Amino acid sequence: MAKKIPATVITGFLGAGKTSLIRHMIENANGKKLAFLINEFGDLGIDREMLLGCGIEGCTEDDIVELANGCICCTVADDFLPAIEGILDREDKPDHILIETSGLALPKPLVKAFNWPEVRAQVTVDGVITVVDSKAVKEGRFADDEDAVQAQREADENLDHENPLEEVFEDQLLCADMVVLNKADLLDGDEIREIESELAKSLRDGVRFLHASNAAVDPAILLGLEAAAEDDLDARPSHHDHHHDDDDDHDHDHDDHNHDEFDSFTVHLNLVEDADALEEKLINVVKAHDVLRVKGFLLRPNADRREVIQGVGPRFNRYFDRAWKDGEAKRSQLVVIGRKGLDRAAIEQAITA
Structure with a gap:
């Protein structure tokens, strides 16, 4: 029987560094042929673009598959399975598959x-790797037992039910x-x-x-x-297991972990003359x-390369990645x-003022 292709699930909360980790893996693949399945919250597709912009040999359009139609663990049948099958149907199969989940995704339904x-x-x-933003956890932003998180939730008048942030974070650790x-x-x-x-x-x-x-x-x-994690599901408990007790037909409810409690939208800008000033606004x-x-790309004056900007809470960083492509719409997007x-x-x- 042919040896199975190993797949690594990379999970972690928003901004933990999942895409940076994958980029480092590409840079240090040492000849191993990798395929990537990327799923992120938001409609810009920045994670795939950041990988394609890395300029690293062996990182091609065909090797990076993006799922942009929702959370990967909620749309398994519609999105994930066809994407995986497409990778497996290729004549030149990968040596390893890396799957980056949304920062708000539960890993266990995906492993299942x-x-x-x-x-x-x-x-x-092959394994589930959970990436944690140590600095954010220290600040109490994502830790489930921090008083700051609880106080923030109670002070938020927009929330009339329990916020799933801490449970999502803990589920990513449990798996x-x-x-x-x-x-x-x-x-x-x-x-x-x-x-x-x-x-x-x-x-x-x-x-x-x-x-x-x-990362x-x-x-x-x-x-x-x-790890053969698919054979070890009972040892990976989840706060949301009860939502899947009756999913033998693989009918995953999109509301299992309340993604509707989060908003995302894209802000379109033109030329950014002063990136420092924009960062201060953000x-x-x-x-x-x-x-x-917050994450996106900036069009800068007198620069033939686009500038990546990304932030977790009040901490931001910027860097230039690839050159703008011929025929590509040159504009700033967040x-x-x-x-x-x-x-x-x-x-x-x-932001636009």
Whole structure:
């Protein structure tokens, strides 16, 4: 029987560094042929564009498949399975498949999909890698037991039911085979140990932490775990298991983890003369509104390359990636992601003023 192709599921909350981790894997593939399935919250498709803009040999249009029609764990039959089958039907099959889930996705329903007969015969889940923004957790932004998170929820008049943020974050830990504490360089040793101690409460026995800066982790450590996670589902508990007790027919309810409690929209800009000033505006928007994530591309004067900008909470970074393509619409675009009830008009006005 032919050996199954290993697949690694890369999960983690908004802005944890999943795409950066995949980019590092591309840069250090050492001849291994990789295929990528990208699924992100928002309609700009920036994660796929960021990978295509990396300029790394072996990173081609055909190797990066984007699912832009919703959360991958809610649209398994409609989106995920056809995408995987398309990869498997290629004559030049990959050595390894990397799947980046949405920052708001539950990994367990996705792992369960690998038990579908069409997939199980050819692919196995080599491991689930959960990427954590160490700095954000330290600030109490995503930790489920932090007083700051609870106080923020109670103070938000737009929420009339329990916010699933903490449960999504914890589910991503509960399913993990390995946890990457990204941005660890922004914390000291005692702070990292404190985070490890707290997060360990949500991990299965034997799951280890890796520390990373800019999500730079040797692929040899992350790939080849041979976890066969699709055969180990009972050991990976979820806050949302009861939603799937009767899903033998694989009928996944889109509201299982309340994605409707989040908003995302795209802001279109033209030439950005002063990127520092725009970044300052975005920081003020994050502080004034319940924005979780901002990411996009900027058109800059006298620059033949587009500038990537992305932020988690009030922390932003920018860099130039690829050159603008011939015939490509040159304009600045930003995806804004936050809790339900974002004042889109006010946010757009603040950004474009």
